[in-house]
C-alpha cells in the first residue's frame with residue numbers, strides 16, 4: 215500500500231508516518247526542506263523515540279521523500295498511485311500545497327477510477343474541507359464533478375505532542391509522547407475506509423475535534439502564553455508555576471463547561487480527560503518550548519480557534535464572561551517573539567490600532583462583545599503574575 219504524506223516535520227514523521235509504517239504502507243514524504251528529503255532517501259528509515267521512562271523506540275522503514283519545489287512531477291506521479299494522501303504542514307500551508315495536489319488529482323482521474331481519501335492532519339476544525347475547497351479552485355467544473363465522485367476529503371482530529379527536535383545529531387530522529395489519538399470523519403470517506411491501525415472512524419467528528427482543540431490546545435496555550443508572559447522558556451518550567459496551574463485548571467473548567475453543555479459530555483469523564491491532559495503537559499521526558507506551542511498567535515486568536523471559540527460558547531451557554539480564558543487571551547496580546555512573523559505583526563497592529571481594535575480585528579468579534587472588555591480588564595490584572 216502506498217501513502218503520500220505532505221510535511222515531513224514533527225507530526226509527519228513522529229505520528230502519521232509511524233502509524234502508516236506500522237499499518238504496512240510505504241510512505242512518500244513530500245516537503246520543501248531539501249535536507250530532510252535527501253536524508254529520507256539516503257537512510258530510507260528513521261527512529262521514533264517514545265518520550266517516557268522506558269525510552270522505547272521504533273524504526274520506521276519503507277519511507278522515501280520528494281522535494282516538491284524541485285520535483286513536482288514526481289509528486290504528481292505519487293498521487294496517481296497513492297492509496298491514501300495525508301498532510302501535516304500547518305493550516306496556513308494547506309492553500310500552498312493545493313495547486314500541486316490538484317495537478318495530481320487531474321492526472322489521476324484521467325487514468326484511474328480508483329477512489330482515494332485525502333486527510334489533513336492539522337490543528338483546526340475542517341482542515342480537509344479547507345484543503346478540498348482550495349484544491350477545487352484549481353479544477354474545472356468537470357474535474358470537480360469527477361473528484362466529488364472519487365476523492366474523499368474526510369476531516370480529522372489528531373492528538374500527539376511532538377516538540378521541536380532540538381540538539382539532535384540525527385536529522386530524522388523524532389521524540390514523541392507515547393499518547394496519540396487520530397479520529398477521522400467516516401461519512402466523508404470514499405470507498406473502503408483506509409486501513410490504518412490507530413485511526414478511529416466516527417460518524418460525527420465535531421464533538422471529537424472540538425473536545426480535542428478546546429481542551430488539549432486551549433489548555434496548552436496557558437503554559438505557552440502565560441508562561442512566556444511570566445518569563446519561562448519551556449512548557450515544563452511553566453507547568454511547575456502555581457499561577458499557571460491555577461489558570462490552566464480555570465481555563466479548562468470554562469472550556470469544559472462550554473463543551474459539556476454543547477455536547478452533553480459526562481462531567482466525570484470530561485474531568486478525567488482534563489486531568490490526563492494536564493499530566494501529559496507535565497511529561498518530564500519532553501522538552502517543549504513555549505515559542506513552539508505559542509507559534510502563530512494571530513491564527514490562535516481566530517474566531518474558530520482554541521481561545522475565542524470556547525470563550526464565546528461559554529458566554530452563550532452560561533450567560534457569564536470567562537475570566538481565565540480572558541486572562542489567557544490577554545497574555546496572547548502581550549506575546550512577543552522576533553522569530554515569529556505573526557507575533558511581530560500582532561505587536562505592530564497593537565502599536566497602530568491599540569488592544570481593543572486589534573483584538574476585534576483578529577477575533578472578528580463585535581466591538582461591543584463582552585469578551586473584548588473582559589480581555590482588556592485582564593491586561594491590567596495579569597501584571598500581578600510578573601511579581
Ligand SMILES: NC(=O)C1=CN([C@@H]2O[C@H](COP(=O)(O)OP(=O)(O)OC[C@H]3O[C@@H](n4cnc5c(N)ncnc54)[C@H](O)[C@@H]3O)[C@@H](O)[C@H]2O)C=CC1
Pocket residue numbers: 220221222223224225226244245246247282302303304305307310311335336337372373374375376377
Ligand atoms: N507537533 C505537534 O505536537 C502537533 C502538530 N499538529 C499539527 O500538525 C501540523 C504540522 O505541525 P508540526 O509537524 O509540528 O510542524 P513542523 O513545522 O514540524 O512540520 C511542518 C512541515 O511542513 C513542511 N512544509 C512547509 N511548507 C510546505 C510545502 N509547501 N509543501 C510541503 N511541505 C511543507 C515543513 O518543511 C515541515 O517539515 C500543524 O497543523 C500542527 O498544528 C497537530 C497535533 C500535534
Ligand SMILES: O=P(O)(O)OC[C@H]1O[C@](O)(CO)[C@@H](O)[C@@H]1O
Pocket residue numbers: 337372373374375376430431432434435506507508509510
Ligand atoms: O500546532 P499549533 O496549532 O500551532 O499549536 C500547538 C499545539 O499543537 C500541539 O503541538 C499538538 O496538538 C500542542 O502541543 C499545542 O497545543
